[in-house]
Amino acid sequence: MTTEKIRLGVSSCLLGEKVRFDGGHKHDRFLTETLGRYVEFVPVCPEVEMGLPTPREALRLVGSEENPRLIFARSGNDITEQMQDWADKRVKELEKEELCGFVFKSKSPSSGMERVKLYDKNGSPHTQGVGLFAKTFMTRFPLLPVEEDGRLNDPLLRENFIELIFTLNRWRKALARDQSREALIDFHMRHKLLLLAHSPDIYRQLGKLVASGKGVTTEQLYTNYLALMIKGMRLKPSVSKHVNVLQHILGYFKKQLSADEKKEMLEVIDNYHTGQIPLIVPITLLNHYVRKYNQSYLQQQFYLTPHPLELRLRNHA
Numbered sequence: 001m002t003t004e005k006i007r008l009g010v011s012s013c014l015l016g017e018k019v020r021f022d023g024g025h026k027h028d029r030f031l032t033e034t035l036g037r038y039v040e041f042v043p044v045c046p047e048v049e050m051g052l053p054t055p056r057e058a059l060r061l062v063g064s065e066e067n068p069r070l071i072f073a074r075s076g077n078d079i080t081e082q083m084q085d086w087a088d089k090r091v092k093e094l095e096k097e098e099l100c101g102f103v104f105k106s107k108s109p110s111s112g113m114e115r116v117k118l119y120d121k122n123g124s125p126h127t128q129g130v131g132l133f134a135k136t137f138m139t140r141f142p143l144l145p146v147e148e149d150g151r152l153n154d155p156l157l158r159e160n161f162i163e164l165i166f167t168l169n170r171w172r173k174a175l176a177r178d179q180s181r182e183a184l185i186d187f188h189m190r191h192k193l194l195l196l197a198h199s200p201d202i203y204r205q206l207g208k209l210v211a212s213g214k215g216v217t218t219e220q221l222y223t224n225y226l227a228l229m230i231k232g233m234r235l236k237p238s239v240s241k242h243v244n245v246l247q248h249i250l251g252y253f254k255k256q257l258s259a260d261e262k263k264e265m266l267e268v269i270d271n272y273h274t275g276q277i278p279l280i281v282p283i284t285l286l287n288h289y290v291r292k293y294n295q296s297y298l299q300q301q302f303y304l305t306p307h308p309l310e311l312r313l314r315n316h317a
Helices: 029-037 080-097 132-140 155-177 181-198 200-211 218-233 239-253 259-273 280-292
Strands: 006-011 039-044 059-063 068-072 102-104 116-119 125-129 146-148
Touching: 006 080, 006 155, 029 039, 039 080, 068 080, 080 132, 132 146, 146 155, 155 181, 155 218, 181 200, 181 218, 181 239, 200 218, 239 259, 239 280, 259 280
Parallel strands: 006 039, 006 102, 059 116, 102 146
Antiparallel strands: 059 068, 116 125
8 A cells, every 4th residue: 555645635624723713623533643644635724715814703605506695694794706716716726736635624605515504585594505615626626536524424425535535546646657558457457346346337337448449549538537437436335236346356266265265255245245244354354365365366456455454444334
């Protein structure tokens, strides 16, 4: 596993910076103490960076989903254009940062990526808003993985997001080394089982794309592959999809495993399928067999080691 850190955008308050309207922060210790060992954060606070003081009057979104306005909750002063102008400039600056994703502060009228309170003309809130900066960022970088601090408390969403930023980081490094068709085939080969766990359909589409790359330039082939890969990786793996991949991996050992080893492996996969044990258990046993029998193809598969074990992302039942 690489030791070079992944560059990840983040709302500044989640790092413990006292930039919120009340002068406080929303320090997320998973981000700073666990994920931070593998990530270099690029902090962003829209309100402070555009010149607002801390503490300050609270902001809120008002109006419609199509035309939200950002106003101060008490005075009613409208700073929509000021925020939008700043956001447009900031995302241009962030193009140079080579980010692999962004973690937003939930419910923020500037940085919430979904379900932000949007007040109608009667002053009634509806959770249909999107923070102005978050919306600008997601529009400018549609393929970048994004999440919110609250959603990262869900173990499945957390695993999916982190798996995606590590995959995107490997993609960037592969491009930096070589952008030939052979290099794309190699990248795809190493990620086959990981893609299969997310979406069997897109796994098949990507295989066809790589195999029939004639008629398009190499640059276009890479562009098409990345868009389809991100689409597939955004789909969450399920227990049944993982079981399918685990059984597929087991097939590579049909000549090596003894009857007892195969029986044990099938029992472990079944125990995972029924929710008795977490995914890390069959993965650990399969990794043992990969080393024991020197299975060269599986040694290259990122499905078995998509991210550092220390993140404990596959330990939930």
